[in-house]
Each structure stands twice: as structure tokens, then as C-alpha cells.
Amino acid sequence: MKIAISSDDPGLDSSVGHKLGTSRYLIIVDTESGDFEAVSNPGASGQQGAGIQAVVLAVSKGVSAIVTGYCSPAIKEQLRSNGIEVLTGVGDTVRGVLEKYRSGELKFEIQRQSDAGVARTKIDRGTFARAARGSAKQFANLLPMMAGVVLLTGLFNTFIPKAWLTSIFAGNPLLDTLWGACLGSILAGNPINSYVLGGELLQNGVSLFAVTTFILTWVTVGMVQLPAEIAALGKRFALLRNGLSFLFSIPIAIVTVVITNLFIG
Numbered sequence: 001m002k003i004a005i006s007s008d009d010p011g012l013d014s015s016v017g018h019k020l021g022t023s024r025y026l027i028i029v030d031t032e033s034g035d036f037e038a039v040s041n042p043g044a045s046g047q048q049g050a051g052i053q054a055v056v057l058a059v060s061k062g063v064s065a066i067v068t069g070y071c072s073p074a075i076k077e078q079l080r081s082n083g084i085e086v087l088t089g090v091g092d093t094v095r096g097v098l099e100k101y102r103s104g105e106l107k108f109e110i111q112r113q114s115d116a117g118v119a120r121t122k123i124d125r126g127t128f129a130r131a132a133r134g135s136a137k138q139f140a141n142l143l144p145m146m147a148g149v150v151l152l153t154g155l156f157n158t159f160i161p162k163a164w165l166t167s168i169f170a171g172n173p174l175l176d177t178l179w180g181a182c183l184g185s186i187l188a189g190n191p192i193n194s195y196v197l198g199g200e201l202l203q204n205g206v207s208l209f210a211v212t213t214f215i216l217t218w219v220t221v222g223m224v225q226l227p228a229e230i231a232a233l234g235k236r237f238a239l240l241r242n243g244l245s246f247l248f249s250i251p252i253a254i255v256t257v258v259i260t261n262l263f264i265g
Contacts, residue, residue, distance in 0.1 A: 010038030021051035051075035180210035184217030
């Protein structure tokens with residue numbers, strides 16, 4: 001059996017490395033013959049993916065067990081899925097680890113790689129099946145709500161005359177900006193529709209401040225679709241997101257219009 005021991009030096013008297021991914025060496029020992037090999041760890045520089053590189057190295061060397069100071073849960077799972085047992089929290093020298101193994105103080109629960117592969121396949125299929133069932137169930141629960149949202153949005157857009165929309169604006173930029181935010185929050189829609197309706201509001205004398213807040217809240221705040229959002233993402237998140245979107249739409253609209261007027265003017 002081959003054991004890989006992380007180390008910052010290539011000799012048997014070096015200390016076990018503190019972290020598998022960034023240790024400078026993996027000392028690979030054949031427990032039957034006593035031969036060992038110090039292999040440079042490609043992830044020793046600490047770049048992204050260092051742990052994965054250590055996994056690839058261990059697998060390529062036919063290692064059955066790894067001894068190190070620390071190994072992240074994700075990397076540990078990757079190693080075990082390839083039939084490599086991992087022993088962490090070891091503070092000793094490489095030679096000390098080998099002596100403890102030979103004396104029986106260190107024991108590994110080695111799983112054959114083929115068996116591990118079979119078990120992993122079963123777990124993956126089961127996880128996928130559960131995830132698929134959960135997604136289908138959630139979609140089925142949300143479908144009536146989504147259909148209601150689409151229907152209600154269509155009713156708003158069809159039966160509320162555009163003339164009435166323009167009549168509620170009094171010509172006061174600050175008040176119209178607030179009205180625009182409120183109106184856009186109620187009438188949820190897509191960006192293209194908001195541009196068309198916004199252009200008509202501008203042609204009817206509505207201020208650019210009001211139209212800008214209307215477009216912002218139209219696509220970011222949706223009182224009509226709030227029940228569906230609560231069902232999908234949770235009440236606290238949905239209310240917080242919509243509330244912040246409404247509050248920020250007003251200053252964002254003001255800044256946008258001011259900058260636009262500077263460039264146009």
C-alpha cells in the first residue's frame with residue numbers, strides 16, 4: 001500500500017505539512033518495501049485549485065491513504081470518492097507517522113477504488129433523483145401562482161387607459177417622481193413595455209424624473225407578482241428586495257436624469 005504524507009521538506013525527518021494543498025511535497029511511501037519518493041506539490045505556491053492538484057497527484061501515484069495536518073471537506077470528499085482515505089490533525093514527522101503505522105497506532109479504513117466508484121454512482125443518482133423530484137414539486141406548486149400573475153398583469157395593462165395614467169401626474173417633478181415609483185411598483189412588466197409606455201408619458205408632458213422612476217420600479221418592483229416571489233424566495237427576502245428597490249429607485253432616477261441632462265444640454 002502507498003501512503004502519501006504532506007511535508008514542506010523532502011526528507012523522512014521533516015514535519016507533516018500543515019495543509020495538504022499548499023505543502024511543498026508529498027512524500028509517498030510504499031509500506032511493503034519501505035521505498036519512498038518526495039514529489040513536488042504543484043499547488044505549493046497557493047494558487048487557486050491547489051487542493052484539486054494535490055488530488056490529481058495522489059490519484060496518479062496510486063496512493064491509498066493521505067496523512068496531513070488539514071484538508072478541506074471538499075478535497076477530502078474528492079479523495080475519498082477516489083478510494084483514498086484521509087487522516088488529518090497529525091502533528092509529527094514523516095518518519096514518526098510511518099513508525100506509528102507499522103506499530104498499529106495509525107489505522108486507515110481503505111475502500112477499494114472500484115467499490116467507491118459504485119457507491120458514488122448510487123449516491124449521485126439518488127441525489128439527482130431527489131433534486132429532480134423537489135424541483136418538479138416546487139414548479140407544480142408555483143405554476144398556478146405564476147399563471148395568476150401573468151393574467152393579472154395582462155388585465156392591468158389592458159384595462160387601465162394610458163390617458164388615466166397621464167392624468168395622475170400634476171406637473172410637480174418631486175411629486176411626479178413619487179407617483180412614478182408607486183405606479184411602476186403596482187404595474188409589473190418587462191423592460192420593452194416600460195419603454196413604450198414611458199415614451200407615451202413623455203409625449204403627454206410627464207417629467208423625465210417620473211418616467212425614469214416608473215421604468216425602474218416597473219422592472220424591479222412587482223406588487224402584482226409579490227405573492228409568487230414570496231412563495232419562491234421567502235417572505236422576508238421578497239419584502240426586503242422590493243422595499244429596497246422602491247426606495248433606491250427615486251435617488252437613482254434623480255441622478256440618472258441629472259447626468260442625462262448634463263450630456264444632452
